[in-house]
Amino acid sequence: xxxxxxxxxxxxxxxxxxxxxxxxxxxxxxxxxxxxxxxxxxxxxxxxxxxxxxxxxxxxxxxxxxxxxxxxxxxxxxxxxxxxxxxxxxxxxxxxxxxxxxxxxxxxxxxxxxxxxxxxxxxxxxxxxxxxxxxxxxxxxxxxxxxxxxxxxxxxxxxxxxxxxxxxxxxxxxxxxxxxxxxxxxxxxxxxxxxxxxxxxxxxxxxxxxxxxxxxxxxxxxxxxxxxxxxxxxxxxxxxxxxxxxxxxxxxxxxxxxxxxxxxxxxxxxxxxxxxxxxxxxxxxxxxxxxxxxxxxxxxxxxxxxxx
Numbered sequence: 240x241x242x243x244x245x246x247x248x249x250x251x252x253x254x255x256x257x258x259x260x261x262x263x264x265x266x267x268x269x270x271x272x273x274x275x276x277x278x279x280x281x282x283x284x285x286x287x288x289x290x291x292x293x294x295x296x297x298x299x300x301x302x303x304x305x306x307x308x309x310x311x312x313x314x315x316x317x318x319x320x321x322x323x324x325x326x327x328x329x330x331x332x333x334x335x336x337x338x339x340x341x342x343x344x345x346x347x348x349x350x351x352x353x354x355x356x357x358x359x360x361x362x363x364x365x366x367x368x369x370x371x372x373x374x375x376x377x378x379x380x381x382x383x384x385x386x387x388x389x390x391x392x393x394x395x396x397x398x399x400x401x402x403x404x405x406x407x408x409x410x411x412x413x414x415x416x417x418x419x420x421x422x423x424x425x426x427x428x429x430x431x432x433x434x435x436x437x438x439x440x441x442x443x444x445x446x447x448x449x450x451x452x453x454x455x456x457x458x459x460x461x462x463x464x465x466x467x468x469x470x471x472x473x474x475x476x477x478x479x480x481x482x483x484x485x486x487x488x489x490x491x492x493x494x495x496x497x498x499x500x501x502x503x504x505x506x507x508x509x510x511x512x513x514x515x516x517x518x519x520x521x522x523x524x525x526x527x528x529x530x531x532x533x534x535x536x537x538x539x540x541x542x543x544x545x546x547x
Contacts, residue, residue: 240273241272241304241535242276242302242303242304243273243274243275243276243304243305243307243531243535244276244277244278244299244300244303244306244307245260245276245278245306245307246277246278246280246296246306246307246308246309246330247277247280247281247282247283247309248280248281248282248309248310248311248509249281249309250282251310251520252281252309252310252311252509253309254520254524255309255509255521255523256307256309256509257524258524258528259524259525259527259528259531260275261524261528262525262528262529262532263528276299278296278299280292280293280308280309280326281309281311281326291311291326292326292329292330297330300334300504303504304503304504304535305504305505305507305531305535306334306504306505307507307509307527307531308327308330308507308509309509310510310511311324311326311327311511327508330506331498334500334504335500335501336371336499336500336506337370337371337401337499337500337501338368338369338371338401338405338499338500339368339369339370339496339498340369340405340409340496340497340498341366341367341369341481341484341494341496342365342366342494342530343363343365343366343367343464343485343487343494344494345360345361345362345364345487347361349488349489349490352489352490353487353489354486354487354489355461355487359462359464359465360487361465363464363465363467365467365468366409366413366468366469366470367470367471367477367480367481367484368402368405368409368469368470368471368472369402369471369472369473369474369477369480370398370401370402370473370474370477371498396431396435399431399432399473400435400439401501402471402473403419403435403436403439404439405471405499406419406469406470407443407446407469409469410469411443411445413468413469414468415445415446415447415468416446416447416448416449416467416468417440417447417448417449417468417469417470417471418449418451418456418459418468418470418471419432419433419436419448419450419451419471420452420456420470420471420472420473420476420480421433421450421451421452421453422453422473422475422476429473432473433450436450436471453479456470456480457479457480460484460487461483461487464487491519492510492511493522493523494523494526494530495507495508495509495510495523495526495527495530496508496510505534505535507530507531
């Protein structure tokens with residue numbers, strides 16, 4: 240039994256999630272293998288407990304294999320303790336999410352939306368694997384005076400190993416190619432990152448590994464995005480890669496971010512889309528369903544029916 244918790248968020252994300260659940264349920268023949276439970280969150284959380292992220296919901300989440308959280312595109316309670324953005328951050332911290340994977344896909348249906356030429360971006364399909372913890376979460380100390388500023392950021396060896404291993408595991412189920420971003424050769428943190436990647440690469444001899452600088456991978460995203468498969472990036476540069484990758488699609492973000500903690504729980508977070516395009520909203524639901532089915536129900540043969 241795979242147990243999925245649903246946190247619907249606002250009205251727009253509710254329709255997206257309903258679309259995703261409809262596809263998932265129609266694709267999983269065995270009803271005893273899949274259980275869905277909706278928990279108070281967002282608008283429903285405020286109505287029930289006057290909080291967008293109630294403590295009652297947090298306590299329940301430990302009982303689920305996966306969590307699908309909807310977007311919160313506006314404030315949902317003026318007197319709640321947490322704002323919308325704080326609720327999403329608090330959710331990730333409570334679950335102790337360590338890994339995040341973001342897909343960058345351009346299909347035949349949306350290739351014309353890209354600002355790049357069709358022949359460059361057509362069939363683009365790669366993912367960025369990174370730490371779910373932001374760089375700011377690891378700042379040990381800040382110093383700021385009139386003419387001087389300093390931040391000290393720490394890398395944890397375990398965190399580096401988790402991110403890079405997750406990248407190689409993803410690659411084994413894709414085109415078996417990993418691009419390791421090494422941003423600053425002279426920094427000790429970058430050396431640890433590269434040395435750890437070299438050690439883990441030996442465990443995956445069937446995966447082709449390419450070590451590149453940050454500027455090089457950005458150039459590849461713009462000039463040859465179809466050559467990328469899995470990109471693993473340290474937390475100093477992951478936001479830069481996310482922004483550059485989103486630019487080449489020419490579309491609002493439509494693929495949810497998938498995240499994971501050390502207990503194996505998956506968190507799927509819908510993108511925030513402020514549009515009234517029903518077709519686009521339904522496309523988000525379809526992408527969400529495909530992502531969950533790929534990661535949770537690989538043994539079902541009928542997934543091919545929806546192009547998974």
